[in-house]
Amino acid sequence: MKKVAVILSGCGAYDGAEINEAVLTLLALDRAKADVTCAAPDITQKHVINHSTGSEMEDEDRNVMIEASRISRGAIQPLNSLKTEDFDAIIFVGGYGVAKNLSSFAFDGAQYDADPEVVDLIQQAHKQAKPLGFMCIAPVLAARALGDKGVRVTIGNDPEIAAALEAKGAQHVECPVDEAVVDEENRVVSTPAYLLANSLTEAEAGINKFVAAVLKLA
Amino acid sequence: MKKVAVILSGCGAYDGAEINEAVLTLLALDRAKADVTCAAPDITQKHVINHSTGSEMEDEDRNVMIEASRISRGAIQPLNSLKTEDFDAIIFVGGYGVAKNLSSFAFDGAQYDADPEVVDLIQQAHKQAKPLGFMCIAPVLAARALGDKGVRVTIGNDPEIAAALEAKGAQHVECPVDEAVVDEENRVVSTPAYLLANSLTEAEAGINKFVAAVLKLA
Numbered sequence: 001m002k003k004v005a006v007i008l009s010g011c012g013a014y015d016g017a018e019i020n021e022a023v024l025t026l027l028a029l030d031r032a033k034a035d036v037t038c039a040a041p042d043i044t045q046k047h048v049i050n051h052s053t054g055s056e057m058e059d060e061d062r063n064v065m066i067e068a069s070r071i072s073r074g075a076i077q078p079l080n081s082l083k084t085e086d087f088d089a090i091i092f093v094g095g096y097g098v099a100k101n102l103s104s105f106a107f108d109g110a111q112y113d114a115d116p117e118v119v120d121l122i123q124q125a126h127k128q129a130k131p132l133g134f135m136c137i138a139p140v141l142a143a144r145a146l147g148d149k150g151v152r153v154t155i156g157n158d159p160e161i162a163a164a165l166e167a168k169g170a171q172h173v174e175c176p177v178d179e180a181v182v183d184e185e186n187r188v189v190s191t192p193a194y195l196l197a198n199s200l201t202e203a204e205a206g207i208n209k210f211v212a213a214v215l216k217l218a
Numbered sequence: 219m220k221k222v223a224v225i226l227s228g229c230g231a232y233d234g235a236e237i238n239e240a241v242l243t244l245l246a247l248d249r250a251k252a253d254v255t256c257a258a259p260d261i262t263q264k265h266v267i268n269h270s271t272g273s274e275m276e277d278e279d280r281n282v283m284i285e286a287s288r289i290s291r292g293a294i295q296p297l298n299s300l301k302t303e304d305f306d307a308i309i310f311v312g313g314y315g316v317a318k319n320l321s322s323f324a325f326d327g328a329q330y331d332a333d334p335e336v337v338d339l340i341q342q343a344h345k346q347a348k349p350l351g352f353m354c355i356a357p358v359l360a361a362r363a364l365g366d367k368g369v370r371v372t373i374g375n376d377p378e379i380a381a382a383l384e385a386k387g388a389q390h391v392e393c394p395v396d397e398a399v400v401d402e403e404n405r406v407v408s409t410p411a412y413l414l415a416n417s418l419t420e421a422e423a424g425i426n427k428f429v430a431a432v433l434k435l436a
Contacts, residue, residue, distance in 0.1 A: 011229065011237075012288035019229075019289055023241040023418070030418040052287035052294050069270035070230035071237055076270050200241070200248040 001035045002088045002218045007079065007118075008040045008068035009097025013194065014049040016064070018095035021135055021193050022071045024204050025093055028211035037087070040068035041117060042078040046100040046107075064101045080117050084125040088218040091211070094136020094193050105140045110164040114144040122146065129187060131217035133210060136193040137161070143170035152183035156192030178205035182213050189213045219253045220306045220436045225297065225336075226258045226286035227315025231412065232267040234282070236313035239353055239411050240289045242422050243311055246429035255305070258286035259335060260296040264318040264325075282319045298335050302343040306436040309429070312354020312411055323358045328382040332362040340364065347405060349435035351428060354411040355379070361388035370401035374410030396423035400431050407431045 006025060010016020017040075029036050041064050048060035069076040084090070092098065099106035103114040122145035125132055134142045139153035140161075147169030154175035155161045162172035173181045177196040182189050191210035197203035224243060228234020235258075247254050259282050266278035287294040302308070310316065317324035321332040340363035343350055352360045357371035358379075365387030372393035373379045380390035391399045395414035400407050409428035415421035 013291050016288075019237060020241055020244075020291070023238055024245075026238075027242075027418045027422065050284050050287075051290075051292045052284050054292065066268050066270050069268075070234075072269075073231050073236075073238070074269045074272065200245045204245065 001033060002215055003037070003086065004029055004034045005037050005039055005082055005087045005090045007090065007092045008038055008071060009095055009101045010040070010045055010064045011067040011070045012049070012051055014051055014054065014096050015045055015047060015100060016067055016095055016097035017071060017093045018136060018194050019071060020200055020203055021095065021207065022093045024207045025091060025135070025211060028208050032211065032215055034215065037077055038068065038072035038075060039077040039079050039082050040065040041101065041115060043101065064097065079121065082121060084121065084128055084130055087130065089131045089133065089214050090121070090125050091133035091214060092135065092138035092141055094138050098136070098138045098141065103140055103144065105137070110167050112140060112164065114141050119145045126186065131187040131189065131214050133214040134188065134190045135207065135210060136195050139165060139170070139190050142188055142190070143168040146186060146188065149186050151186045151188050152181060153188060153190040154181040154192060156195040158195065177202045180206060180210040180213050187217050189217070219251060220433055221304065222247055222252045223255050223257055223300055223305045223308045225308065225310045226256055226289060227313055227319045228258070228263055228282045229285040229288045230267070230269055232269055232272065232314050233263055233265060233318060234285055234313055234315035235289060235311045236354060236412050237289060238418055238421055239313065239425065240311045242425045243309060243353070243429060246426050250429065250433055252433065255295055256286065256290035256293060257295040257297050257300050258283040259319065259333060261319065282315065297339065300339060302339065302346055302348055305348065307349045307351065307432050308339065308343050309351035309432060310353065310356035310359055312356050316356045316359065321358055321362065323355070328385050330358060330382070332359050337363045344404065349405040349407065349432050351432040352406065352408045353425065353428060354413050357383060357388070357408045360406055360408070361386040364404060364406065367404050369404045369406050370399060371406060371408040372399040372410060374413040376413065395420050398424060398428040398431050405435050407435070
C-alpha cells in the first residue's frame with residue numbers, strides 16, 4: 001500500500017485548495033488503495049473570498065489547515081509535522097490557495113517566492129527520490145524549489161505563468177487538460193486541471209492520469 | 219439535456235454540505251451531461267465547526283449560500299429563487315448542514331421541523347411529478363415534506379433516525395452503501411452515502427446509482 005501525502009492550501013478555488021481537484025485526487029488515490037494523509041500549513045489565509053461574488057470578505061480571518069480539514073472530513077496534519085521519509089509520494093493540489101497561501105505568486109507574479117516549509121518539504125522529498133505531483137498552479141512551487149534542477153512541468157498553456165516558471169529555471173511543457181507531464185529524471189508529475197478544465201469530467205481525465213503517473217513512480 | 223437543481227447546505231461535513239457527496243454528485247451529473255444549477259438558502263449557518271477538532275468556533279458567522287458556493291466554484295442561486303418548473307429533477311446532498319441549516323434534526327431529533335422554503339420546494343416539485351433525490355441524512359427533509367404520502371426512503375440502517383422518519387409518516391427501507399432506494403410512486407430516490415460509507419469509492423458506488431435513478435425518472 002503506497003503512502004501518499006496530499007497537500008491542501010485551504011478549502012475553495014479562490015482562496016484555498018480547489019475542491020473538485022482535491023476530491024478527484026483523493027478518489028483516484030482511494031481507487032488505487034493508497035494510504036492517504038492530508039496536510040496543510042497551520043497559518044492564516046492571506047484573505048477570504050466570497051466565492052459567490054468574487055469579492056474579499058475583509059473582516060474574516062481563517063486558518064489554512066482548519067479550512068482544509070473540511071475537505072478531508074477532519075483528518076489533517078500540520079505541514080511542518082510531515083516527514084518525507086514516512087511517504088512514498090507527495091501531491092500538491094491546486095487552487096488559488098497555492099498562489100496565495102503556499103506562495104506569493106498571486107501577489108508578486110514572476111517575482112514570487114514560496115513558503116519556506118513548502119520549499120524544504122519539496123527539496124527533502126526530491127533528495128530522497130520520492131515522486132512529487134503538482135496540479136493546476138502548484139508547479140509554481142516545483143519551479144521555486146527545483147528550478148535549479150531544470151524541473152519539467154506544465155501549467156497548461158498560459159505564456160505568462162510559463163515565463164514565470166522558466167525565470168526560476170524550470171522548463172515549461174504545454175499540455176492539454178486530459179494529460180499529465182512526467183519528468184522522469186526529477187520524478188515530478190504535473191497536470192493543468194482547472195487551469196484548463198471546463199468541467200468535472202475534463203478535470204477528472206487529467207487527474208486520473210496524473211495520480212496514476214505519481215503512483216507508478218512511487 | 220436534463221436540468222437538475224442540486225441543493226447544498228454549506229461547505230463541510232460537520233456544519234454544511236458533505237463535500238465528497240457534493241462533488242461525486244456533480245461528477246455523476248456531468249458525466250450524464252446534465253445541466254446543473256447549485257442552490258442553497260441565503261441564511262446564516264446554525265454554527266461553524268472546526269473540522270480538525272470537532273469543536274464549535276463560537277465567534278464565527280457564516281452564510282449557508284456563500285459557503286456552498288465554494289463547492290460550485292462560485293455559481294450559486296438562493297434557494298427561494300428556484301422555480302420547480304424550470305427543472306427536471308432536484309437533488310439534496312447530505313452533510314450535517316441538512317440536519318442543522320435545512321432542518322432542526324440535529325437539535326430536536328424526532329421532534330424536528332424543516333425550513334419552510336425547503337418544505338415548499340419539495341411539495342411543489344412532488345405536485346409537478348418531478349423526481350427528487352435525497353442523499354445521506356437528507357431523507358429527513360423528504361419525511362417532513364412528504365410523510366403524508368408515505369414516502370419510502372433510506373438512511374442506511376440507523377434505527378433511531380429511521381424511527382424519526384417513520385414518526386413523520388415515511389416508510390424506512392434498509393439499504394447498503396452501494397445501493398439506492400427508489401419510491402416509484404412518489405418519484406423519490408435515496409442513498410445512504412456517508413451515513414455508511416467508509417471511503418470515497420464506497421460513497422461513489424451508491425451515489426452513481428442514485429444519480430442514475432433520479433435521471434431515469436426525469
